[in-house]
Every structure is written in structure tokens, then in C-alpha cells.
Amino acid sequence: MINHIKHLIIKDLRIEWRQKHALGGALLYILSTVFICYLALQRLIDLRVWSALFWIIIVFVSIHTVSRSFIMENRKRYYYYQTLTSPGAFIMSKTGYNNMLMCVLSLLTYAAYTLFFRDLIQHQLLFLVTLVLGSMGLASMLTMTSAIAWKAGNSLSLVAILSFPLALPLLTLLIKLTKMAGGTFSTAEALKFLLILLLLNIIINILSFILFPFIWKD
């Protein structure tokens, strides 16, 4: 199982590396979105607007990135996987790969964002942990919804429709934590919210693992 997951992730990385334009596209997506926001707003001093804009950008970047991971699988290769591996290993490899990708991309988004806008975060450690956990949660959730949308006929708009309502529990927590990182907070409270975030991630992963086999078969 672990071995399967490892090899599937390596395969995804190889495909990604061979199609560099896709990764370049994601980077360009981040830069241009942040730049459009910069042109429209010029200056951001309100933490609420800062965090709202930031997380909206992250959500769109993750929808763009994660939905691609199923679209790039063609039907024939999919039948090949069905003979090779188990559904659990397949979804875990996709989830794991998307988690890694989104961690990197969200850190890059943060870098681009603070390049154009003033960095309003005062407690970097708290924010970075939130960012990593949050982007991983979004990536896991989106992996599952894009698997559903992929089976339903591969439309991008369906991914967005299916995942926006489900992203809200995560986003509420993330915005809450961002506000803490940009202002005052007590360590106990921050830890409580980080723990809830972590539990939510675990729940999403367990659900994907249990439910994906039903999507897997034709």
C-alpha cells in the first residue's frame, strides 16, 4: 500500500516535470491574480480585507491546481491503474501529491502577496502553520470533489460548485487564525483552533479513503 502510494506520487511528479507548462501556468496564475488585486487596491491596511483577499486567492489557486490532477489522467491510463493498484492507494497518492503541491504554491502565493502588499502578519510562525495546514486541508477536500466532478464528466465549473460550500468550514477557521496571527491572541486559543484544523484535515482524509472506492469502479 505505502509502496503503491510512493510510486504513484513519483509518477505524478514525473508527469508534472515533463509538462512544465502546467506548473508555470499555476505560477503565472498566482502572480497575475495578486497583481490584479494590487492594481485594484494599491494599498491594504485593514487586516480583514487583507485576509479575505488572501484566502480567496488561495481557494482559486487550489481549485485551479487540484482539478488539473484528475483532468490530466486519461481514460485508458485509468483502466491501467484499475488493474494495478487499489482505490485507497490511488486516492491517497493523489491527495498526498496535491497536498505537497499546494503547500509549495500557497507559500509562493504568500511570498507574492507580501511582495505587493504590506505584510500585516505579526506572528509568522502561527501564520505559516495555519497556511500549511489550511492549504493541505483545501487540497484534500478538493481532491475528493474533483474526483467526483471528474467522474461526472470532467467540468471545471462543477468542481467549483461542489467545493465552495465545503470549503467554508476550513475558511472560517483559517480566517479566524489569520486574524489572530495579525493581532493579539492567547497561545491556548490558537492551539485549540490549530487542533480543530488538524482534526478537520484528518476527517477529510479518512472520508476520502472510505468513499473513493465507490467512485473508483465503473
Next chain:
Amino acid sequence: MERLGTVNWLRHYWWKLTGVFLVLYSVIAGLTIDVPDLPLVAQSIRNVFFHVCMWFSMIAVFFYAVICSMRYLATAKEDDDIKALEAVYTGLFFGAAGIITGMLWAKFTWGSYWVNDPKLNGAAVSMLAYMAYLVLRQSVNSKALRARLAAVYNLFAFVLLIVFVIILPRVTDGSLHPGSAEETPFAVAKMQGNMYPVFLSAAAGWILTASWIINIRVRTVLLKNQLK
């Protein structure tokens, strides 16, 4: 169709009769019993017999839909899928009714139709998720695949929504509704002793009525399928 004797008739219809009776009782008693005259809420506290019950019914119905989806995934019987779908339609209806009664109440007590409250947002998000469920169903042609994907999404969404609607409001900001981490001064005040029987019968009555609606809808669909 065979004719039923009185005993059999009662055995078949007791829950529908109880539902009708409880709803009627709660409407009449809800509008006539003495209620405490609280600041801000005043007579509008009677809405508790209607508004809250819509949410209870919605949650009960969605819960039933999830159970049907689970059963569908386990057995792949088409009936379970139809039941889940009809339960979702019914739940959306009760959700809409809950939002409308709640908005009117909010206008009178909190001053505007929509306030930023975790429970309100949770309700709105659940409605969005179940509408997404309907969109998902529309976009798949194959019957079996549609049923399976819909069931998977239903389960996935339900668990996340439970976290959003029930767990998060208890740990984040105080809600204007009762039953959250910190009670705000504008929270709708506690019910008085004589209101509980009416409230409970209203809740039970509306849930029974909702089951009846689902029952009729499912039977209609099954009959239509037979005719095809």
C-alpha cells in the same frame, strides 16, 4: 386495493394522524398560550414554535437522506437513491421555510433581515451544498453512476456541514442564537415552562409531516417509474 378494517387503518395511518394533530395543536396553542413578555422579543417569541421546528425537520430529513445514501452505497438498490433525492428536496423546502421565518424574526428582534451569525451562515451553506448536490445529479447521465456519485457527495458534504453547523459555532464567536459558547445580550431568551409542551409537539409534528411528504413523493416517483 383491499379495504382496511379500522384497526388496520389506524395501524397504517397513526403516525400521519399524530403528525396532523400535533401540528394543529402547536399552531393553535402557539398563538394562544401565555408567553413571557421579554424585552426585544415580546410576542414574537411565538415564532419559536414555527421557526425552530423548520430547522429540526430540515436536519432530521437531511439525516434521513444521508442514511439512505449509505444504504445505497451498501446495497445499490435504486429505491434508496430515490428516497435520498426526495428527502433532499423536502429538506431544501423546510430549509427555505426556516430561513424565511427566521429572517422575519430577525428583522423584528435584531433589526435586519440578515445578521452575521454562525448559525445563519451555517444554514445558508448547507442549502448551497444541497443545491450543489442537485446540480451534480443533473450533470450525470448514467443512472447508476449518478446515484453513486450523489451518495458519495452527500456523505462527504454532510460530515463537513455537521462540523460547520454544530461544532464551529460552539467554539468561535458567540452566536445570537441560544446554545453557543458565550451568550450575547441579544440572544433570544429562554423559554418559559408552559412553552415546552407546545414546542416539543410542534417539533415532533413537523418532523412527522416531513416524513409524510417524503413518503408521498417517493411513492409518486416509484409509480411514475413503473408506468414508464
